[in-house]
Amino acid sequence: MKFLILIILSFNAEANYMVSTGTFVPYFAKAQTNTSGSTKTFELNPYIGIGKQINMTGNNYFMPELGYSYYLNNPKNMRRESIFLHYNFSRVFSQQFIARYGLTSNWYRIVGLGGSENLKNGTSSTTFPSPDETRTSYYTTLNFGGEAFVSSKKYSLRFDLNIMSFAELDNRAFNYLFTLNIY
Amino acid sequence: MYYSILLFVFVLFGQQAFGFSLNNNTGKGFSSNEIDVYIADTDCSGAGFTTERYKALVSSAVKRFWNNVPTSALFLDVKGIRSDIDIDGDDHDAALNKVPRNSILAGCNDSADQFSNASILGSAKMKCSGSTCYAVLILNAHPNSSLPDKDEGVIEDIIAHELGHAFGLGHSKLKPSLMYYSVSGKFQKWLGQDDIDGVTYLYPHDSEADILGMSLLGNCGSINMDDDNQHGFFKSMLIGLILILLLGFFRKLFIRNLRGSL
Numbered sequence: 384m385k386f387l388i389l390i391i392l393s394f395n396a397e398a399n400y401m402v403s404t405g406t407f408v409p410y411f412a413k414a415q416t417n418t419s420g421s422t423k424t425f426e427l428n429p430y431i432g433i434g435k436q437i438n439m440t441g442n443n444y445f446m447p448e449l450g451y452s453y454y455l456n457n458p459k460n461m462r463r464e465s466i467f468l469h470y471n472f473s474r475v476f477s478q479q480f481i482a483r484y485g486l487t488s489n490w491y492r493i494v495g496l497g498g499s500e501n502l503k504n505g506t507s508s509t510t511f512p513s514p515d516e517t518r519t520s521y522y523t524t525l526n527f528g529g530e531a532f533v534s535s536k537k538y539s540l541r542f543d544l545n546i547m548s549f550a551e552l553d554n555r556a557f558n559y560l561f562t563l564n565i566y
Numbered sequence: 567m568y569y570s571i572l573l574f575v576f577v578l579f580g581q582q583a584f585g586f587s588l589n590n591n592t593g594k595g596f597s598s599n600e601i602d603v604y605i606a607d608t609d610c611s612g613a614g615f616t617t618e619r620y621k622a623l624v625s626s627a628v629k630r631f632w633n634n635v636p637t638s639a640l641f642l643d644v645k646g647i648r649s650d651i652d653i654d655g656d657d658h659d660a661a662l663n664k665v666p667r668n669s670i671l672a673g674c675n676d677s678a679d680q681f682s683n684a685s686i687l688g689s690a691k692m693k694c695s696g697s698t699c700y701a702v703l704i705l706n707a708h709p710n711s712s713l714p715d716k717d718e719g720v721i722e723d724i725i726a727h728e729l730g731h732a733f734g735l736g737h738s739k740l741k742p743s744l745m746y747y748s749v750s751g752k753f754q755k756w757l758g759q760d761d762i763d764g765v766t767y768l769y770p771h772d773s774e775a776d777i778l779g780m781s782l783l784g785n786c787g788s789i790n791m792d793d794d795n796q797h798g799f800f801k802s803m804l805i806g807l808i809l810i811l812l813l814g815f816f817r818k819l820f821i822r823n824l825r826g827s828l
Binding site for chain 1: 634
């Protein structure tokens, strides 16, 4: 037991702050991507985050993290981005693996740049206006994830599953984050 | 290394560029996130179903698609058949004048614009004046209509598409999206990302309820839009942080007390 606490304390001493970089995939398995009904499995939306590891008790940590993701696949008249504040707890199971759970406040911004687009409409075409304002949707997600240290205590690969509308079985949707953490 | 770069370039440029558009007649959509949907008491036999069945199809379409977006607070509330509203023989403008304000009316007839064309399955028109909006969606019940040949799932897709127009969305250029101009040659099981973005843009979660994480519970239909609440996210972060720090503090206190009592 003392040995375990020593490991965790020494780990904590070395790893107070962390930087994360990776990709954020919103609406995983819920947004249709082709005409046969397949859904999104991966998207490259660069994510960067900065966080801190605060020891609570024993091998339990509180790991708040502020993150930002920019969506790459934007059309010319729109920009999308997400800001996150993760309130995650973590439990260190071994020197190689950490389990993570908690909540995230999400700030999803759609920045409309105006203009219009000529699109098919019935048997002819119509010019439809594009969004011209910035709108933000705030939502909260429940998170579960894990973090694996591959070759060193300084680097880990992390996967976070964010559950939206957790209480509604039919309405539930998922985002995920796949990141490299540097302590 | 070469393959990694190739894979990165493929992923980067292989992604679909999303982009929704807005309905021409509307501006920014309804002022409330909760919109009542009524069914006109008009004969839909030309479209292949009864008015009662139409109501069930509208309810199912709403549940399958638009009330199912966690980043949006839109809630379409299908109220029922209005026996006092009949749109038989009306074009879009005449039908629109019969719609209760701040609601959507769904009906069918054989006289709306272009309904003699069999390929037009339905259409919608929305009108806004100040903060008051109203919209009508009409399915094609003309003798030429090809709606009776369609599966019920496809009819739900068409209703959901027209509802999208009725609350403020325009078309998408991506075929997998519900708001693509045509339903033929595809199986619409989910919304596309630009449908999701469109409804999120028009009806975002920006109410006080979301500060307390109420969006975790889904769309309850009682959330009102508040455009002035631009600081909600920071309040949300602060309250969440305080709650979690308190939780950690009490947990620590509990464990200390437990150890003390042992």
